[in-house]
Amino acid sequence: MGRHHHGDPTWPVRVDDEHGRPRGAGILLDDRHVLTSAHAVIGAGAAPGGSAVRVRVTSLACRPQWSRSARVAPGSWVHLAGTRRRDVALLRLDEPADCGITTMLRRAPVSGGTVRVHGVPEHASRPVPVDAELAGNDDREAEGCLLKPLAPGTPWTGGGYSGAAVTALDGAFAGRVIGIMVGGQTAGGTDGSDGSGGTNATDGTETAWMLPTETIEHYLRSQITPFVDGVHATLLGTPGGAVRGDALGNSLPRALTRELARLLDGSWSGSAVVVTGDTTEAAAAWLVRLVNTADPAARAALPDGVLSAAPPGTVLGLGAVDGAYDARNKSVADVRAYLVGRFGLSGGSDRDVYLQLLRRRPPARLVVSGVDRAENPDALVRRLLGPLAARARARGLRLVLGFADRPPARLPRDVFLDPEPLPGPAARPVTAAEAEEAVRRLAEQEDAAILTQSTWGGTFYQAPALPPSAAPRLRVRLAVARETDPCPELAAIHAAAGAAEAAVARFAQAMRQMVGLHENLTADLELYRREAAEQLPDEDLRLGADYTRAARELHTAPVHIGRAKLLVNRYIDEVNRRIDETGNRAVERTGEVDGARHRADTGNGPTGEANRPGDGEIGQADAAGGRADPAGDRDGAASGPADGEHGRSDRAGRGNDGG
Numbered sequence: 001m002g003r004h005h006h007g008d009p010t011w012p013v014r015v016d017d018e019h020g021r022p023r024g025a026g027i028l029l030d031d032r033h034v035l036t037s038a039h040a041v042i043g044a045g046a047a048p049g050g051s052a053v054r055v056r057v058t059s060l061a062c063r064p065q066w067s068r069s070a071r072v073a074p075g076s077w078v079h080l081a082g083t084r085r086r087d088v089a090l091l092r093l094d095e096p097a098d099c100g101i102t103t104m105l106r107r108a109p110v111s112g113g114t115v116r117v118h119g120v121p122e123h124a125s126r127p128v129p130v131d132a133e134l135a136g137n138d139d140r141e142a143e144g145c146l147l148k149p150l151a152p153g154t155p156w157t158g159g160g161y162s163g164a165a166v167t168a169l170d171g172a173f174a175g176r177v178i179g180i181m182v183g184g185q186t187a188g189g190t191d192g193s194d195g196s197g198g199t200n201a202t203d204g205t206e207t208a209w210m211l212p213t214e215t216i217e218h219y220l221r222s223q224i225t226p227f228v229d230g231v232h233a234t235l236l237g238t239p240g241g242a243v244r245g246d247a248l249g250n251s252l253p254r255a256l257t258r259e260l261a262r263l264l265d266g267s268w269s270g271s272a273v274v275v276t277g278d279t280t281e282a283a284a285a286w287l288v289r290l291v292n293t294a295d296p297a298a299r300a301a302l303p304d305g306v307l308s309a310a311p312p313g314t315v316l317g318l319g320a321v322d323g324a325y326d327a328r329n330k331s332v333a334d335v336r337a338y339l340v341g342r343f344g345l346s347g348g349s350d351r352d353v354y355l356q357l358l359r360r361r362p363p364a365r366l367v368v369s370g371v372d373r374a375e376n377p378d379a380l381v382r383r384l385l386g387p388l389a390a391r392a393r394a395r396g397l398r399l400v401l402g403f404a405d406r407p408p409a410r411l412p413r414d415v416f417l418d419p420e421p422l423p424g425p426a427a428r429p430v431t432a433a434e435a436e437e438a439v440r441r442l443a444e445q446e447d448a449a450i451l452t453q454s455t456w457g458g459t460f461y462q463a464p465a466l467p468p469s470a471a472p473r474l475r476v477r478l479a480v481a482r483e484t485d486p487c488p489e490l491a492a493i494h495a496a497a498g499a500a501e502a503a504v505a506r507f508a509q510a511m512r513q514m515v516g517l518h519e520n521l522t523a524d525l526e527l528y529r530r531e532a533a534e535q536l537p538d539e540d541l542r543l544g545a546d547y548t549r550a551a552r553e554l555h556t557a558p559v560h561i562g563r564a565k566l567l568v569n570r571y572i573d574e575v576n577r578r579i580d581e582t583g584n585r586a587v588e589r590t591g592e593v594d595g596a597r598h599r600a601d602t603g604n605g606p607t608g609e610a611n612r613p614g615d616g617e618i619g620q621a622d623a624a625g626g627r628a629d630p631a632g633d634r635d636g637a638a639s640g641p642a643d644g645e646h647g648r649s650d651r652a653g654r655g656n657d658g659g
Helices: 038-043 213-223 251-265 285-294 296-300 333-345 350-359 376-394 432-456 471-481 487-536 541-555 561-582 591-602 623-627
Strands: 012-014 021-029 033-034 055-059 068-077 087-093 114-118 130-135 145-149 165-168 179-185 209-210 270-277 323-326 365-367 400-402 413-418
Touching: 012 033, 021 038, 021 055, 021 179, 033 038, 038 068, 038 087, 055 087, 068 213, 087 179, 087 213, 114 179, 114 209, 179 213, 209 213, 213 296, 251 270, 251 285, 251 400, 251 413, 251 471, 270 376, 285 296, 285 365, 323 333, 333 350, 333 376, 350 376, 376 400, 413 471, 432 471, 432 487, 471 487, 487 541, 487 561, 541 561
Parallel strands: 270 400, 270 413, 323 365, 365 400
Antiparallel strands: 012 021, 012 055, 021 033, 033 087, 055 068, 068 087, 114 130, 114 165, 130 145, 145 209, 165 179, 179 209
């Protein structure tokens, strides 16, 4: 072995036909086995019943280079013509490669991130990497995750990339093989992975497909298991379990499924708490079913057409859930170990783990069910899940927590999917159309408020608290209530929508006031800086220091608006005092300057609504404003949710999490 040298990576090989013509790429797993796509083997004529019996496998990483004949290993041919499903094959070399390497495939989240495809274009003597973005897949029958160019005009895949290894380019799994490429679409509308073409420059229309490790593992089973590591995506029910059609038997599970699918598949982020009902299963059947529609292994187990026939809005995109876990009878250590293994975290204490998960990019999508059936539910919420829920929205995390019974009142939540009917006597009869319009209007207002929060929430310390979204639960209850006419719950839905809309309006007003005050203070600081430059003859170091402190407080997130106001007012007062002392004020204060002084005193924003935060404290900020959680948080997490205070009421709930 002293004269045998490997490149980095060690596993790329080229798959040729018997005449040495390139047909695709592959991964050398060990001295006897190569993983590739089935249609690369078809291109070489060596599929079962094809014109050839063997392919040739040539090393691209070893020096000296070697070439071996190979054939499809018994029981490892997986192909379904005319679809983008079932496209993988395991080759067995007729003679060992004598490389002495073992390549492991990693089970890894595939909802997003950047990857590298290690293809071999025709006439290339070594792999030519192409970088891409994982983009999920909304095709209900898809088994492959979409790959898209990182930017227009960059090189793209073509002939010689079918069967190529796909490695993670960043994050915890950087450099690990997480799947193989099985197809690609070029700008011209042709499949660029059939061995016939070269690498194409992108014009924004190219895509490719990656078969994830867990799909490959489902098809090749015991033959590939020795070469796979990592934790399964779904440990909720049976890994790779069935997608039961009868789980959507009536309007309630269908409505719950649609609302959760809307959250997990859209642009939403935050924590959603779901009451699944008391059941001996890991979760309600509808929740297990929904999670399995996103699981690569579960999809591979489905007969063709099952997901296509499912009701609208009840199927997730492939890979839309990064991890799903059944917490019943599990300890905090068990849940922590799952998170570490599934997301490749470095581990440590409960706090270490939840902070690592919050920092993960792309943000995780996680479902944990049976929370109140865990070995110690209070400890699990206090030490691990509560801190995640409190920071989920600010960090882009999508977190779903399932409870058999009522969740703890202090558990932070951005959405509460409670299946129970809304209580309350009907003040007046309400039609289904009226209730539907009220919920639609509320949903629009909540979406606008979420956009406002994402734009400004991280700017301010103790920004106004965004109320939990009520529209998802009301849509669930409305779907059930429509089936009963007349239904007294329609009036309760209508009233709840009105109350929630009023709460959103209060949030929007408070945020406008805070933003308006910030804008006014910024304008006033600049106005008086110019006034000082024009009226004061010499540079004043102390005045300059006052300006710097005020400017830093105004423009360093999270902005403490009360302290910023104090420092801006102090600077304005000092400028006025210096100018009055020198007698250099050429004219009386202009209306603009007087207006600035008045705004700084009163805090009136552009809407004319008074906002009077006291010097050194926040005025309109709701105590729940700890939701803002910019990456540069100030210290305080040690006294936050880890001490059991999961409410949104103190600054510690958004303290320095090391981000």
